Amino acid sequence: MHIPSVLRERGIDRVAAFSIPMTTRFRRITERDGLLLHGPAGWAEFSPFWDYGTAESAAWLRAALADATAARPAPLREEVEVNVTIPVVPPVLAHRLAAVGGARTAKVKVADPGVSLAEDAARLEAVRDAMGPAARLRIDANAAWTREEALAALPVLDRAAGGLEYAEQPCAELEDLAAVRRALEIPIAADESVRRAEDPLRVARAEAADLLVMKVQPLGGVQRCLDLAEQAGLPVVVSSALESGVGLSAGIALAAALPELPYACGLGTATLLTGDLVEPPLYASGGMLPVGRRDPAPELLERHAAGVELTARWEERLAACAAQS
């Protein structure tokens, strides 16, 4: 693959495109694809989703470049607690997935288009049944609800879950998040309001959330996230963008470097892919993930190598983003 000169100048000497099938459809995708970049500090992942334009994807490239060219911040912990992520699946499957990785916290996706509140409630009941009364259950609505829908749905789901730890991005707009936060006892986490906003700190200043979700790639890198977290003054949950183990290890590095880490992180997503690029794969055990940079295994990069056409699309995308980064 051709490496743009601005990347070559920074020491990027290898680029490889990968594609890994998902175990269950998530975010309307069935395959997770992206690039790995190799530079002076090691391997990094560049994998913006295809519905992200060049300007937004350029932040993902800045994150990958920073990770491939500079050392990660010193870790304050050796492992990071994670939640298990439950996609929008039937209760029987949700019950089974809740046990994967030994997590004591689950994040259950809700409010997908065409899925009823009763189905979301049944999924939460199944996860509570599987994990027991001591587990923490959170939901993620991905900004699907209006203020009124959120005010109606959240108490129902809170009851079905036997208590929610928090609700992630129930509504899109800050005013609605703030209103829901004021009206209900359930803590509110901001995700899209952080990673897709022009100003990721606006939600904190507006007092529209109790905590912030941070993802390394869309926010431009581990160090940028550390700076934002300090400025926001709110607790942070580090979460994945469904990366391979290479990208996940950057999220783990962020979680390991945050001065406070009061919540389990959404980094236990490698099991949503049918394979990983690192060996052993970055699967949670006892609800924990180990800290440390992970390089891809050559035979796994080969096994999951993108085809000719997909590789060409990534080459074009890398050139477009490099021109803007």
Ligand SMILES: O=C(O)CCC(=O)c1ccccc1C(=O)O
């Ligand atoms: O936080 C987790 O448990 C998993 C990560 C996750 O949900 C996610 C993964 C890819 C894209 C968006 C999201 C999201 O939090 O909305």
Ligand SMILES: [Mg+2]
């Ligand atoms: Mg989210």
